[in-house]
Amino acid sequence: xxxxxxxxxxxxxxxxxxxxxxxxxxxxxxxxxxxxxxxxxxxxxxxxxxxxxxxxxxxxxxxxxxxxxxxxxxxxxxxxxxxxxxxxxxxxxxxxxxxxxxxxxxxxxxxxxxxxxxxxxxxxxxxxxxxxxxxxxxxxxxxxxxxxxxxxxxxxxxxxxxxxxxxxxxxxxxxxxxxxxxxxxxxxxxxxxxxxxxxxxxxxxxxxxxxxxxxxxxxxxxxxxxxxxxxxxxxxxxxxxxxxxxxxxxxxxxxxxxxxxxxxxxxxxxxxxxxxxxxxxxxxxxxxxxxxxxxxxxxxxxxxxxxxxxxxxxxxxxxxxxxxxxxxxxxxxxxxxxxxxxx
Ligand code: KG4
Ligand code: ZN
Numbered sequence: 001x002x003x004x005x006x007x008x009x010x011x012x013x014x015x016x017x018x019x020x021x022x023x024x025x026x027x028x029x030x031x032x033x034x035x036x037x038x039x040x041x042x043x044x045x046x047x048x049x050x051x052x053x054x055x056x057x058x059x060x061x062x063x064x065x066x067x068x069x070x071x072x073x074x075x076x077x078x079x080x081x082x083x084x085x086x087x088x089x090x091x092x093x094x095x096x097x098x099x100x101x102x103x104x105x106x107x108x109x110x111x112x113x114x115x116x117x118x119x120x121x122x123x124x125x126x127x128x129x130x131x132x133x134x135x136x137x138x139x140x141x142x143x144x145x146x147x148x149x150x151x152x153x154x155x156x157x158x159x160x161x162x163x164x165x166x167x168x169x170x171x172x173x174x175x176x177x178x179x180x181x182x183x184x185x186x187x188x189x190x191x192x193x194x195x196x197x198x199x200x201x202x203x204x205x206x207x208x209x210x211x212x213x214x215x216x217x218x219x220x221x222x223x224x225x226x227x228x229x230x231x232x233x234x235x236x237x238x239x240x241x242x243x244x245x246x247x248x249x250x251x252x253x254x255x256x257x258x259x260x261x262x263x264x265x266x267x268x269x270x271x272x273x274x275x276x277x278x279x280x281x282x283x284x285x286x287x288x289x290x291x292x293x294x295x296x297x298x299x300x301x302x303x304x305x306x307x308x309x310x311x312x313x314x315x316x317x318x319x320x321x322x323x324x325x326x327x328x329x330x331x332x333x334x335x336x337x338x339x340x341x342x343x
Contacts, residue, residue, distance in 0.1 A: 077320020
């Protein structure tokens with residue numbers, strides 16, 4: 001069973017072919033990072049337009065790469081929630097057109113659930129229930145995965161997302177966009193004990209919410225430090241060594257919270273496995289800490305390869321294919337783009 005997956009929920013235009021929900025046949029991702037970097041974040045209007053420009057070429061590239069076409073396909077899977085509405089509609093419209101023209105069933109996929117399903121594709125034999133953490137530019141949330149297709153929300157951020165926090169801290173350290181990978185790299189040269197930044201919501205052992213806006217402000221104050229009041233010149237003047245220490249200390253505080261809460265969620269639901277997904281799941285310190293602390297807690301830890309952590313269509317074709325095999329179908333007339341999560 002071969003699924004064509006389409007993903008356009010944020011700033012990646014992606015298409016992929018996946019067999020039986022697990023086997024990657026082809027995947028193509030076009031990133032808009034270059035378009036948005038001078039604004040320091042994704043500009044929704046520009047993202048939607050850029051998807052329109054690229055969607056045809058990306059779809060064609062995925063099919064060409066696989067050397068496959070209409071006759072080989074069993075369904076079209078598409079991200080229809082959550083995301084930027086002007087971006088979602090581009091992929092959804094393309095998916096509906098293909099489903100109609102090629103007379104194929106259509107399956108709408110939840111992007112967040114797909115980030116967690118990516119772990120299933122990496123290691124299909126892990127045991128459920130699993131505790132899942134999705135950490136990206138727009139989301140930071142914990143889930144109980146009952147099986148590969150059923151995800152129940154346990155808690156999430158009440159302000160900034162983890163990736164957004166990485167990006168904002170990188171901006172104030174003058175590292176450029178997207179900030180996560182740059183902080184990750186710079187942190188390797190710094191001392192993670194240089195500054196003790198606040199770990200939010202760690203006191204109450206049952207709390208599964210996150211808050212990162214205080215951490216971001218603490219980094220700003222520490223960055224200004226002896227270099228003067230908040231102004232661009234003060235931030236421009238931070239020496240490289242100090243930047244590395246701030247990056248390492250900030251990353252440690254954020255990773256600490258993510259790992260503690262994921263393990264807390266795992267305990268709460270009696271999980272056998274802990275999985276992560278989303279762009280921040282590429283972070284080398286998060287991967288290392290989760291492997292160590294997860295093993296110490298007696299959990300199997302499953303982390304997808306970095307290319308399947310950032311936005312991609314492989315995870316959409318994977319989960320869409322699994323849903324299709326389980327009998328799931330969506331209606332061309334009623335499947336809508338939904339910007340919000342709704343579970
Ligand atoms: O999942 P994703 O590609 O797009 C969204 O749905 O948001 O995640 C992008 C986010 C960005 O905020 C980026 O800075 C962050 O993931 N990111 C990282 C790393 N690689 C990407 N954050 C920390 N460390 C990384 N190595
Ligand atoms: Zn994502």
